[in-house]
Amino acid sequence: MNEPAPPVCDYEGSDYRLRFWQGQGRDYEDRVERIALRRLMPPTGTMLIEIGAGFGRLADEYRGYERVVLFDYSRSLLREAQAHLRNDPRFLYVAGNWYQMPFVPGLFETIVQVRTLHHAADVPALFRQLARIARPGGQYILEFANKQNLKAILRYWLRRQAWSPFTLEPVEFVPLNFDFHPRWIRQQLRLARFTPERALTVSHFRFAPLKRVVPTPWLTAVDSAAQLTGNWWQLTPSVFVRSAHPLPGATAVAPAFFACPSCQTPLSTGPINGRFFCPNPACKKQWAVQDGLYDFKEAIVD
Ligand SMILES: C[S@@+](CC[C@H](N)C(=O)[O-])C[C@H]1O[C@@H](n2cnc3c(N)ncnc32)[C@H](O)[C@@H]1O
Secondary structure, three states: OOOOOOOOOOOOOOHHHHHHOOOOOHHOOOOOOOOHHHHHHOEEEEEEEEOOOOOOOOHHHHEEEEEEEEEEEOOOHHHHHHHOOOOOOOEEEEEEOOOOOOOOOOOOOOEEEOHHHHOOOOHOOOOOOOOHEEEEEEEEEEEEEEEHHHHHHHHHHHHHOOOOOOOOOEEEEEEEEEEOOOHHHHHHHHHHOOEEEEEEEEOOOOOOOHHOOOOOOOHHHHHHHHHHHHOOOOOOEEEEEEEEOOEEEEEOOOOOEEOOOOOEOOOOOEEEEEEEEOOOOOOEEEEEEOOOOOOOOOOOOO
């Protein structure tokens, strides 16, 4: 019997950008995340994918790449990204579920994932998918929410929080929102054959009263320096880790690009009449392409 699919946190139609970022006092978080990303991500390359790219907040960090896939479960957030990037031809907008990635093996030299792992109910399954589409020799830059952060430790010691920040298992603090232990994340990366290399601790000063009184550039500068301690200890709410892709592994050969998310059979190089047709006779699913959005979220014909 097939395993039930892991649940997905659905942002379809959400006002995430307005509710969470725009004018919401998170300039500090945005800036320090970009600093960490620049430190870990190769600045140039051929093929990058951002997993859970949302409305494309970080898209301008990928200027040095020839091809950039913004991948997300939410079509509406991808449409926002598309509107804001004004159809820059280097960007491709792909809707789908990270447990069923619609790409051929060994395609992406750089994989980036920021502020999304906390929605993953099945991290091992997600990492297996990423290992499959990772090109050998490339890198995976992952940001995750750290359960062993200073605030959680203090709350635990003061008995204001039941769960221990020191145990390895993920904690689901509200439905479909998880915090992870850094050691557990490294274990899961290794199990998927990634090799974790460098870690940075980020958002040391994610504390509203402090952010109100200390100018953002100052907090950012101190955070930027403190990030460098990330290989020794991780007590911040956010941790970035760079891993080398699995070796050995398949390398995709152009023009192979999309694969059926359902059975993983490679698809034709381009859509025919706005559709991709899975050539596997046992599958035969069809997938839509509409106004520049490659939609692998649901098949149009089963
Ligand atoms: C908190 S937002 C972060 C967006 C972006 N990374 C950023 O930092 O601005 C989380 C994103 O993960 C996406 N997401 C959640 N579950 C997903 C899944 N199973 N497959 C693909 N994307 C998913 C959501 O649609 C949402 O856009």
